[in-house]
Amino acid sequence: MMPPEHETRITGCPAIVLANNRTDNISVYAESIGSASNVSPCLDDEMPIQEKPTPVRFSVLRESLRPVTLRFEDVAYSINLRTTKDSFLCTSAAEAKPTRTILTGVSGIVRPGELLSMLGPSGSGKTTLLTALAGRLPGKVSGTITYNGQPFSSSMKRKTGFVSQDDVLYPHLTVLETLTFAALLRLPKKLTKEEKIEQAELIIIELGLTRCRNSVVGGPLFGGVSGGERKRVSIGQEMLVNPSLLLLDEPTSGLDSTTAQRIVATLRGLAHGGRTVIMTIHQPSSRLYRMFDKVVVLSEGCPIYSGNAGRVIEYFGSLGFVPGFNFMNPADFLLDLANGVAPDTKHDDQHESHGRPDHHEDQNSIKQSLISSYRKNLYPAVKDEIHRSCRDAVRPATGPSPSRTCENQWTTSWWMQFKVLLERGLKERKHESYSCLRIFQVMSVSILSGLLWWHSDTSHIQDQVGLLFFFSIFWGFFPMFSAIFTFPQERPMLTRERSSGMYKLSSYYFARMAGDLPMELVLPTIFVIVTYWMGGLKPSIVNFTLTLLIILFNVLVAQGLGLALGAILMEVKQATTLASVTMLVFLLASGYYIQHIPPFIAWLKYISFSHYCYKLLVGVQYSENELYECGRGGHCRVLDFPAINYLGIDNMVWDVVALAVMFVGYRVLAYVALRMGQPK
Template sequence: MDHLQHQEMVDIESQTVEIPDILHKGKRQVILKFDNVVYKIKTKKGGVFVKNKETEEKEILKGVKGVVEPGEMLAMLGPSGSGKTTLLTALGGRLRGKLYGSITYNGEAFSNSMKRNTGFVTQDDVLYPHLTVTETLVFTALLRLPNTISKEEKVKKAKDVIDQLGLTKCKDSIVGSPFLRGVSGGERKRVSIGQEMLINPSLLFLDEPTSGLDSTTAQRIVSTLWELACGGRTIVMTIHQPSSRLYYLFHKVLLLSEGNSLYFGKGSEAIEYFSNIGYAPALAMNPADFLLDLANGIYTDESNTDHAIDKQKLVSMCKINCAAQLKPAALEGINDSSKSQNRFQEKGSEKWPTSWSQQFTVLLRRDIKERRHESFSALRVAQVFVVALISGLLWYKSDISHLQDQIGLLFFVSGFWGFFPLFQAIFTFPQELLMLEKERSSGMYRLSSYFMSRVVADLPMELSLPTIFILITYWMAGLKGKLLNFLYTLLTLLLHVLVSQGLGLALGATVMDQKAATTLASVLMLCFLLAGGFYVQHVPVFISWVKYISINYYNYQLFIASQYSDGETYPCSTGQCRVAEFPSIKQTGFHFNLQEQVMAASALVIMMIGYRLIAYVALMRIGVTKK
């Protein structure tokens, strides 16, 4: 075994490319210590149709202990469901719920200062697919690095990270997604790591950084992390089943099984430890495979016979072993002066790395770059053009003698531009929930700056398409040719679009389920259409109140006011009749006076603002605000 281990280390050293740690100069080092960490969740017993469901507490972590010092890389091994990711999330300060025990960073609790010195790479690479590698890292640098660093220096740091992680060849390639060809899986993972490396973290957490990668790419990723650890960082990762080449890169190993620790110590000493307590491998094998067999309760003896083992014995032995390693002396390197300096930095540090206006500007630029491919897609533009042309042809050169047809066109426009922006906006926040949670949990920006940039970024497309639509349909349909009437109609339509978009944002943020939100939106908009005053004029009193919350009701009134006036007449069977007496207009109760038009416009403005406030509050309630 010693010969095999020596040979593996020789292979690793020969394949590891030395990466200069250009970012870690002068950075505070961190000793991570966790003692008797327990995490409990409540689960419900009983089926779907059981009325009185019992709740019970389930322990996910059961008194886990360990310590990781600067320059060390800790790998947490264990089968699926052993608690690896839960422990990693707890150590990264991101776990909510009933967490007990002690987790300290240089002897202190987790704080905002520590949060800004901590990087966390999730298992799934949550990245914008249409941004290039350089754009992804530059935008992250502009948002996460403090104002004490100039913009030019931030861009330079992003380029330095690209060089450091070997991303130079693909720096101008888009990141891509499962449905969009981009960089490779290993390069995507390195981009995710690079986003965290930008803040020069003293402490770096990674959840399954080699998941889904081939052995060669996984070797490069872990070798890079090994070099970063040797630069003075404290690195903690979860990994499912590493090869022997990867295993011998780990300075320390924590073996978990059903929330219990079975081993904590140097990776190179794990085989010797288990051999001393009666569990020696029968033949030369990957130490990680042997440890995972033990974690699954399986031990193969020299006769190649599998035996079930007593895990409780391993847990008890591990507690004794861990107790010897977790000594107060581990913190001797942190003197009182450095502690007081850290507390001073925490007290005087800014809450956010950049100002609100900087966050808004950078996020707006990023949103426009990412969303332009979706917003200005050929399919959306073609859809609007086709509907506009068909509408213009169906109502071609209609005049006031066909008043019912003209009113029908106005109501159709109201209905179409109620549904179209509504269903576009519904998917905004559900699709970006993972990205929002990832970036907000790292303290990258305020929720308000994200929300405003997200809303403003959609305005060019949300306002340009209805403008093109009305330019085509309005003149083909023969509506009033005066410029004032056209502008009145256009402004009414744009206000209607913004209100519908706000409703979509509110529904999407509140429900956060695309199918459920779409169904709810369809029901609501259909109710608004029916109560808009065109389909049903004689509405029973007990349900007539619905029209006052209908977007289409107020929009329909403003559309009518944009085309007709109180004293205007139209040809009828008795000669000339007043437009105000036409049934489809009279039964709405609308009068052609300025006060009612102002009231209708005010109602839409209130809805436009109110729906967006609901969306913002909904985002706050789902737990993505800064903690």
């Protein structure tokens, strides 16, 4: 316990002081915990100077901020454990416990102007609870979660900001570009483009990102802004819409103490601006803890405390749990209790207790005791506060509910979403599509193949046919394996932005397809220009143009197959393995290596896009009356050459139709797979 003369300030308000004298009657204290949380938020000028954040100004969206009171009562969540036949050693355990309980009976209330922090050990359910409060948790969540007395809706989703623990950002975009594109997508239609850009500039100033506004965000493969700046960019993306409810998962993870304090001070200032802010945090310092208005402490998914942050020492002291020394960090004290470690034995008997067989039993008994005490003492007060706030809430004026009138509306039109996503995609992907390594790969293969087939002619028709087959295979493998990575890599970004209601999946998909044209077709064009003329193929502009168009069409078909495989499996290793097997089958069934395929398996060539591309390339290159040297001085028709005669190039219209069907079919399949795996 702290000395009697020490006073704890609540939420930084000098007018509100808690004396640390012990409360013997727990029930009387529990009844007062709800009223203590009704204290008005501190004004900026009442906060300590080192914790006073810059007030956030939202000149163009100030009228859109509508306070949100979040209430959650008896929230529980369980997941099904997957059982496999291979794990026969664990079958009995899996059958005994088919589900795992993540959350049990968590309750609380957060009002506008309050900063709620969720504390607990790793695996205690903090992130699960935060995701449930954000309306993003898959499966069924039992209990009641309301926003101003209403369930979660699409309009509420657009008033909610959610910042995940991992910063999901495009690495090649600058800070300004990142926030500008987010503003163009998320801000309402009534604002002009200039006003949206102004809002992005304002966020940069308010979050202290002016110094790095033109720096790239960076990623794991190359440097960019610092970790704290990345976190502020993530927060800035959500603050663009001036959210009424802001939820953050571990916003101080991986940051130093000073940067973490700046982040939390910023969040506290946002809360005091009239927003409801909820965050999870693993192990805050005492400076950070003093900024919290309320805390929820979880132990194995069960609450052991929910209420005012400044009264935790007093509450647990009334239960007989007193900090080991006077100036102990309250967060460390709470985490010890959540782990079942009593503070009076933690330092003295730590080494001996780890060796006792009943050590875990002691921890479990402490956890169960704290959970039971919460249910007996705090839970009635928290529940009474929730119900009392529901009764005291001001009823909305008569008329159509905003949540219903805006249920199916998007902040921007489909065409605007398409244009912004296309521009953003081109800016981001040009660094990958035109990287030095990729250009070197294509150019080295192009020059090498041109040298190997240097000025070949019909006297070496087998070599020429081999070059055409190489065209179809190389520009089947290369674009397909590049496209496999597309959706698995963009899945975190797509999930986050779609969950925020930024755009429709169709606008993203069509913008992606349109952006592929300049990104994926430039290098094949350069490849054909170099290799075609070096390889000695027919020196005709018409033949060259048709050859180029066929290869570009083949590139788009192969890319569509790669997109479909990546979208269906969403796992790079599995998709790569399946693509390797698929391309091997297409390679063997294309008609170059094997010309007499058994009838029962000959159907494979009809599903191989390489087969159709190969046929078209050969058909364009050679005319019906063209001859080649066969035998000693003899001449034979090119179409009678065995490898060409087997292909049957007399009717190429159906080959074009087959490639067109594959082009459309693969992309439709990819879109359907994305639609099934993404939120509505």
